Amino acid sequence: MKMTFRWYGEKDSIPLRYIRQIPNMYGVVTAVYDVPVGKVWGLPEILHLKGLCEKEGLAMEVIESVPVHEDIKLGRPSRDALIRNYAETILNLGKAGVKCICYNFMPVFDWLRTDLKHVLPDGSTSLSYSHDTLMKLDRNSLRLPGWDESYTSEELSGLLEAYEGVTHEKLFENLVYFLRGIMPACEETGICMAIHPDDPPWDMFGLPRIITCEKNLDALFAAVPDRHNGLTFCTGSLGAGRENDLPHMAEKYADRIFFAHLRQLSFSGEKDFAENGHMTSQGNLDICGVVRALVKKGFEGYVRPDHGRNIWGEEGKPGYGLYDRALGAAYLNGLFEATEREVKK
């Protein structure tokens, strides 16, 4: 595996040289943040970012994310031009040596949590989700911090209205249409598309969510069997769906998993959870079992520690401080090293 760390570009408060000091760090996962969604990322911007990373001895082979314009998810007539732009971005990323793009197909909202400073028994804080609290929020005036992008109230109402009548089936068709449109650019560059599961993996505010479980993933890979169509195996997202057996899924989809986000959850109710330190013993997800399944299948993709807690007084971006993610990376390094040695015996 290749260990990576998410870095939010030049505005990130964490310097690349600190990331480089985490043992076994291969590269960073980043994005060009100042190009509006739907526009082409130019080669000069991409090369500038790559140059910053390489100057610190870090590879830039994974992009998280090239966001998908809502018109593509909605299947609006403008989608063809937007898909062409996305393909052009892929071609430019390919010229810069990028190998994998993490993206999602969640309507309107990315990941959702109800508390970004949930206090854990040891005094650290993490992100948490309470289903009752979420249900009580007014979706039209929603202001949840922490997304990569947020909308004005007018944009939000317009979008929510546009999604009325977009069923799971329709959204899935639109995803397949999008992927078929960009596969030629992936073939040409060798770039693999790694869809991020919906987080949490159930419908939100009446909006359909379609990358939630094995059934959806089977359908996706059957509809677009191209080898460049794959998955970001996010344990925290899929793992919130209690029916998902993560080690089994890791083994089943190993040859489609190009990128793994490994993190822990502690369940506190039927749908409720709080994030925790990465170790298997710190929550309900079998991180050790997932790593074992991947290693057994000869996984050689990218891995990153995912959301960390805020510890040692750090006031980092929720989920994306330095310290606990660095501990997560160290833990995962050890787990992979021990498992690889054992499996190869």
Ligand code: DNO
């Ligand atoms: C949250 C992240 C997501 C992810 C996108 C991928 O912490 O895992 O925001 O980057 O869903 O497009």
